[in-house]
Amino acid sequence: MSIIHFEEIRQSIQVKGICQKCSKRRSRTVSAGMTVNPFNKNPDGTVRTRSEIYNAVNEKLRVSTDKMKENFICKSCFDALPWPQEWPEKKGVSNAKT
Numbered sequence: 001m002s003i004i005h006f007e008e009i010r011q012s013i014q015v016k017g018i019c020q021k022c023s024k025r026r027s028r029t030v031s032a033g034m035t036v037n038p039f040n041k042n043p044d045g046t047v048r049t050r051s052e053i054y055n056a057v058n059e060k061l062r063v064s065t066d067k068m069k070e071n072f073i074c075k076s077c078f079d080a081l082p083w084p085q086e087w088p089e090k091k092g093v094s095n096a097k098t
Contacts, residue, residue, distance in 0.1 A: 006035040009053050015065050017072035026074035032060040 010033030019026050034040060034053045041047055048056070 006037040008033050008035045009050065009057055011057050011061060013061050013065060015068050015072070017069060019072060019074040019077055021073055021077035024074065026072075028068065028072075028075065030061060030064050030068060032057050032064065 010031060012029055012031035014027050014029050016025070016027040018024070034057055036048075036050055036053055038047055040053065042052070
């Protein structure tokens with residue numbers, strides 16, 4: 001059995017802003033990627049070319065950076081956020097933290 005390695009097209013972008021929680025200037029890095037393979041297809045069933053995959057990755061980055069710029073929060077403040085109260089019930093975990 002041989003292993004096939006597909007080429008990955010990956011891009012990252014750095015988003016700078018002021019954290020809404022701690023009011024400090026911070027930057028976050030967002031990355032997105034896709035592989036060039038025969039299973040990566042367009043909605044009409046044709047295989048995507050490198051340029052189409054490159055454009056799709058750029059679109060993913062644009063959408064995620066726009067979301068991040070609207071509600072910019074740094075990683076340390078994000079890690080310090082408490083869990084939502086309804087989350088354990090949705091996952092089927094008992095509410096042991098209360």
